[in-house]
Amino acid sequence: MEENGSMCELRTHKQVQYNAVCSDFALNHNMEKLASRIGIKSGTMLRNKLNPEQPHKLDPVDLALLCKESGDFTILNTLMADLGVVTVPIPDSKEDKNFLERVLFNSVLSGEISQDALDMHSTKRLPRSVKRKTLARAQSALGNLVLLINDLERRTTGIQPLMQMGSDFFANGAPIPGLT
Template identity: 60%
Template sequence: MNANDSMCVLRERKQQAFNAACCDFVINHDIEAIARKLELNGTMLRNMLNPNQPHVLKPVVLASISRVSGDYSIVNTLFADDGVVTVPLPEVEGELNFLQRVLKLNAHSGELSSDALAMCTAERLPRSKKRKTLAKAQAALGNLVLLINDLEHRTTGLQPLVQMGTDFLANGAPMPGLA
């Protein structure tokens, strides 16, 4: 019986968090513009995001509005208690090299550290500040995923062997017959 009670409490808490995330989404985004991109009626989309309306936000519509807006806060709210975080990969405008990506990651980390320090001294944390900090963390995670992807591509196949060989020769390795 206790398992059923705790499951209902979890369900209620998750529903409240979902409702709050939907309300925040409506406040932070132009719903009419998103609806036009998805070829939906703006009022219908707004009603889907309103917990007081009978319209239900379906998973396909949720995925579409997240992709169009670039805001995955509703999805992350749903998965938060399960230990899962979605990471949108940023659009790569120009290929950054490994060092630039590491420096960008350090910049994101510095901003998050600054926010954390400000939160420690604040009496209360407004939802808008929380959402902005989460957006910075998402950007840092997206950059980190691209950094990991870059590392994976650098360490597979024949390329690392060729790079090591050229580094070995360039650094003064004796060549047979020429020494």
């Protein structure tokens, strides 16, 4: 019986979070443009699907298309958060950064998140805009880590993974004993 009670609490809590994030999404994006891109008749229909007081509901396929087209995964992340699942958008890997640049970029993003945490620690109320900005930084850091992992996987599946990593290490300025 306790399980049913906790499930209802999760459902109520999750519905409140979902309604809030859908309202924020509708305020922060151009509904007309997104509706036409994902194949919904009008921005009004999309806005209605994001409005909890309307009978229209956002179906999973529309949600996926909406997140992909807008580049904003906050609705999806809100739905998954209490399940212990985090979604990570993989950034465009057109920017060809090497392993060292990815590690250093991750340090920059971690520093920015740490600064946000220090700023949040001294405030009593966290505005939604600050929350969204910090979450966007964290998502960016996670995306960078995914590309870092992909790079490592690519490098360690070849015939000579240590030679590949070693040559990059020395090519990027590592001191060689006896030659410095």
